Amino acid sequence: MHALPRDRFAPDRLWAWGGDAYVPVGRAAAPDEWDELLYADPDAAAVTQVRRATSSLSCRAVVVDMLDSLLLEPGHRVLELSTGTGWNAALAAARAGAGDGDGDGRITSVEVDPRSPGPPAIGSRGTPPGFGSRPATGTWARPTTG
Structure with a gap:
């Protein structure tokens, strides 16, 4: 985990609970508060999106146990x-290996x-050595019954 710190995968804007609603916390505007959202509590997720459903960078304790x-x-x-920020995939690739370089990765x-x-956030801060990513999104389809 030390070789792949969460901040390399976190977006520049995180969200903190302000008592009534989530409020944005910017990496550049409030770096100490932003860092605290990522690292202060190993049992807390860092909220990365707020809308109808929220998204988060999973808490360190859960990722380690998983x-x-x-x-x-x-x-x-x-x-x-559910790639999210790509942090879990990068940690898994560090353990399993990132593949042979021809696009056939192990993760x-x-x-x-x-x-x-997603993984594009990785590129803006430098892709970790040995970790390649090809960002892609898709849609889920519910199977039909005949």
């Missing part, structure tokens, strides 16, 4: 649903929300 429970080893393949992560911060 990846530990997965027992991920080099060479394993993973399908992650496949799919995001349905085109407004999600």
Whole structure:
């Protein structure tokens, strides 16, 4: 986790609960408050979007437990649903390997929300070594019954 800190994957605007509503906190405008939203509490998610449904950068404690429970080893393949900021996918790729460089990575992560911060946020702060991403979004279809 130290090699892939959350701030490299967080969008420039996070949201903090202001008592009545969420309020935006900008990386440039309020860097200390922005950092605190990311790192102060290992059991708190960082809210990355606010609208009908919110989106967040999962809390560190859950991510660590989830990846530990997965027992991920080099060479394993993973399908992650809901890429979000790409942080979890990057952590998984660091463990399993990012692939052979021909676009056939070991970690496949799919995001349905085109407004999600997603892996493009990674590129603006430098892609971690050995982690390639090809951002893509899709739609889910409910199967029909005959």
